[in-house]
Amino acid sequence: MSDTKVPQKTDLKALTKSELQDFCKELGLPRFRADQIFQWLYQKGVRSFDEMTNLSKDLRARLDEVAFISGLEVVSQQESKDGTIKFLFRLDDEGKDYKVEAVMIPDFYPDGVPKRLTVCVSSQVGCVFGCSFCATGKMGFFRNLTHGEVVDQVQYINSLTEQKYDKKITNIVYMGMGEPLHNYKTVTTSAEIISDPLSIELSPKRITVSTVGLTKQIKQLADEQQPFNLAISLHAASDGKRDEIMPINNSMNLEALEEAVKYYHQKTDRSLTYEYLLFDGFNDGPEDARNLSNIVKWAPSKVNIIMYNNVMGVELQRAREERLDNFLKELIRYDVRATVRRSRGDDIDAGCGQLAIREGQERGKTIAKT
Numbered sequence: 001m002s003d004t005k006v007p008q009k010t011d012l013k014a015l016t017k018s019e020l021q022d023f024c025k026e027l028g029l030p031r032f033r034a035d036q037i038f039q040w041l042y043q044k045g046v047r048s049f050d051e052m053t054n055l056s057k058d059l060r061a062r063l064d065e066v067a068f069i070s071g072l073e074v075v076s077q078q079e080s081k082d083g084t085i086k087f088l089f090r091l092d093d094e095g096k097d098y099k100v101e102a103v104m105i106p107d108f109y110p111d112g113v114p115k116r117l118t119v120c121v122s123s124q125v126g127c128v129f130g131c132s133f134c135a136t137g138k139m140g141f142f143r144n145l146t147h148g149e150v151v152d153q154v155q156y157i158n159s160l161t162e163q164k165y166d167k168k169i170t171n172i173v174y175m176g177m178g179e180p181l182h183n184y185k186t187v188t189t190s191a192e193i194i195s196d197p198l199s200i201e202l203s204p205k206r207i208t209v210s211t212v213g214l215t216k217q218i219k220q221l222a223d224e225q226q227p228f229n230l231a232i233s234l235h236a237a238s239d240g241k242r243d244e245i246m247p248i249n250n251s252m253n254l255e256a257l258e259e260a261v262k263y264y265h266q267k268t269d270r271s272l273t274y275e276y277l278l279f280d281g282f283n284d285g286p287e288d289a290r291n292l293s294n295i296v297k298w299a300p301s302k303v304n305i306i307m308y309n310n311v312m313g314v315e316l317q318r319a320r321e322e323r324l325d326n327f328l329k330e331l332i333r334y335d336v337r338a339t340v341r342r343s344r345g346d347d348i349d350a351g352c353g354q355l356a357i358r359e360g361q362e363r364g365k366t367i368a369k370t
């Protein structure tokens with residue numbers, strides 16, 4: 001039996017831009033070829049070398065021998081009455097049936113023309129952090145996405161909005177399945193690719209990365225002067241309540257978060273956003289508003305109050321309108337800048353992770369006690 005090893009093909013979508021340049025250099029190709037290939041991959045979204053028509057036939061055949069292009073497959077697409085579209089993608093893993101979700105949330109002018117087309121992307125299959133209100137958290141963690149898989153979600157949805165509305169997507173939020181800063185390299189690399197002029201060319205100012213509060217990575221974003229916006233998923237304004245719903249708070253509490261946020265602001269001079277899901281009778285009282293007002297003093301920031309999409313099997317429920325009104329009045333009293341994000345796509349399982357769970361995703365690792 002021969003033990004000659006068959007050389008493994010390289011997944012071009014797993015390479016960063018500079019790694020792709022090195023890969024092309026090793027093949028003896030000039031630099032502009034790397035740019036052309038990058039553009040085919042990330043602007044035109046091709047899935048085969050044959051489609052790269054400005055490369056010679058010989059070069060396409062050579063690339064086919066040494067490399068391949070991975071990609072996501074769309075499993076389902078649901079459109080809500082309000083225009084929100086939820087996508088379920090299957091990953092390219094042999095023998096596994098991993099799926100992730102992405103959502104496109106449109107905002108329209110009164111005449112029906114889209115004003116903003118926001119895409120919410122996933123960064124992991126499942127999540128290890130086990131927040132009690134989150135459908136993805138109930139799944140546990142399976143694996144990190146590659147940057148190519150994140151860009152694929154964006155690219156697929158961007159080509160859809162171009163067809164449907166004749167408009168590019170306008171904003172990206174890393175708030176889908178997974179904790180983005182737990183997959184730091186993928187998130188920063190994919191955001192860099194998405195803002196590249198040879199790709200979708202979305203300004204970094206329109207890209208927001210969220211985190212439950214991974215303090216080391218928040219500082220890393222600051223040290224690297226990453227140009228993207230930062231949002232902290234706070235959801236409770238005292239350690240007691242945060243401990244109850246977010247297991248991460250046991251090891252990284254509000255004091256640690258405060259230190260990281262101040263560090264981030266000092267180093268970058270940037271403001272940030274706190275995401276605050278409003279749960280009925282849990283975190284929507286006057287005391288919660290007061291605690292929240294102290295947190296927003298850590299650094300220039302604003303608060304997004306998010307009306308929760310109820311999740312099956314979760315006791316916490318979306319706050320009633322009168323409780324929301326009272327909470328907002330309290331925040332105004334404390335001079336807190338807050339906007340309310342109404343829940344979208346209620347009729348299509350648009351809460352993160354709900355669709356994947358319904359489609360039979362199994363259970364993985366978690367840090368939650370349960």
Ligand code: SF4
Nearest residue numbers: 127130131134137178
């Ligand atoms: S809210 Fe975010 S960090 Fe928490 S379990 Fe869900 S995906 Fe993970």
